[in-house]
Amino acid sequence: MSVKAISDYITQPKDTVANFNGMQVVYVYWVKHLMYCSPFAFLVSPDMTLAGFFAEVLRPAIKDHPDSTRVNFMEAQWLLNGQAFSPTPEVALLAQGIDHKSMLTLTTPGLSGINGCAS
Amino acid sequence: MATNKKKLSLKDKYQYLTRDMAWEPSYQSKKDIFPQEDFEGIKITDWDKWEDPFRLTMDAYWKYQAEKEKKLYAIFDAFAQNNGHQNISDARYVNALKLFLTGVSPLEYGAFQGYSRVGRQFSGAGARTACQMQAIDELRHVQTQIHAMSHYNKHFNGLHDFAHMHDRIWFLSVPKSFFDDARSAGPFEFLTAISFSFEYVLTNLLFVPFMSGAAYNGDMATVTFGFSAQSDEARHMTLGLEVIKFMLEQHEDNVPIIQHWIDKWFWRGYRLLSLVSMMMDYMLPNKVMSWKDAWEVYYEQNGGALFKDLERYGIRPPKYQDEANKGKEHISHQLWATFYQYCQATNFHTWIPSEEEMNWLSEQYPDTFDQYYRPRFEHWQALQEKGERFYNNTLPQLCQVCQVPALFTEPDDPTKLSHRSLEHEGERYHFCSDGCCDIFKYEPDKYIQAWLPVHQIYQGNCEGADVETVVTKYYHIDAGRDNFEYLGSPDHKRWQAIKGQKPDESQAAKPKNAA
Structure with a gap:
């Protein structure tokens, strides 16, 4: 529904990719690891390869979790915006459909957080 | 007119000083004088049906308020002269005041602005006067709160620039955007949002926890501030x-329009109060009651009775009430865990x-705390004892509507985030819950322009690209003094000096692990 207003109500979305100076936002949610309270929000280049993203961005972000050393990103299960997704390491993020404000959901079977409590 | 009488009866006084302040316009149309009264679709057929239960007139109002002010400031003076801050339970308590001063007091000012506007826009004189008085109350509340807490600013950190912080710090966009949403709505939605959903249904969950x-x-x-504000709050x-x-x-x-507003503002208020939940369960050294108990008493029982009363008008309880009732077991722990990991960026x-x-x-939480949350805190405690205090160095995903990090879990599965997303006009948006996603779907144009702090930092609009620069330059947080872990902080050390205790450095804040 449109906004009820006393005059024409014209707005622009504030977070279009054009506002991010050539970069884009990518979110990652690591299932059953709620020690990280919410999905991560990363600012990355759309041209970064997925392998680069894993090594330089995601790996450092999760390093403090005791399960982190046992995570193999290529063997994990992935969703991209809720759909099944097979990562291709040498291809750029955008080229494999990981566009601005996409969310990757990472499931690591066998790893269920601190004391198995999904933390 | 009874002008020959020396003293007017209360009834006459109310009539003359309130209802008779209005008149039928002769050379302007009513619509031009009150241009905001119709556009929301609310139909008013007879403003004279407006009942003012207090029948308070402006002259009496000023008199009562002046008396209260006099007493209040005498106590503030005594508190300062006697170094009242030394008698609190523990300096950790002051952190609840920091949250209140930056998160709640500016809302009182927002309420002042909001009621000033609606106090101009209604064509009914009774409603206008009630709103004008509330506007003045709200202005008084923000001032007295600032004065009540100003003494703490002399002795503890993080209280020095609350108005600036309210406009900028990431978690304060939660209360700020809540009020901006209400103030940018029409006058009837504003009153449903603030007077009804917030002041009537939920205020006991804000006011009672902080004052008790x-x-x-x-x-x-x-x-003392609380007592001074109590009669205003009742009004x-x-x-x-x-x-x-x-x-x-x-x-x-009007019924379906109001039902929609109740659904929306109940949920927005509930999300805002998640900040209070962690205050109650984690920030008060001497606990009043758990958030769960407070929710049961003030919402489930009192709110239940209220919505039973409103049934005869065709109003049902708020749409996501059941989700909120289930959340009472979880939200305080989830919020505290969030602030624990991001306190490098808080005041x-x-x-x-x-x-x-x-x-x-x-x-207090036999069904959830040990199972889901204690292991997380004990793990962090062990790290802290090794000198590796945990901070999350990646910014969080924020909900497009409530602006809280998307940290809440499914109502029936506390191991899974209740994340939702949708596409609107080619852009993807993310939400913390069905409740917030619904609010977006109803009025997407309002929320696509949300000023989300994380995205603003990433767009380069916050004076820096790294957390420390943003925190220092843009937020005006004094890094290393106002923020980080409590143990070993300047506040903690000052408290130990006041109490003649020996500093214990073993679990001190170790900012080296923080960005």
């Missing part, structure tokens, strides 16, 4: 109920609850 918290923790300045609550009943009785077409400190406090949490 102050009493339980020896903060006489804030307690505000009554206005909230009167507004809703009046609109519902005026026309049956207050966080800490691991003591053993005794964790046991209290286990007792």
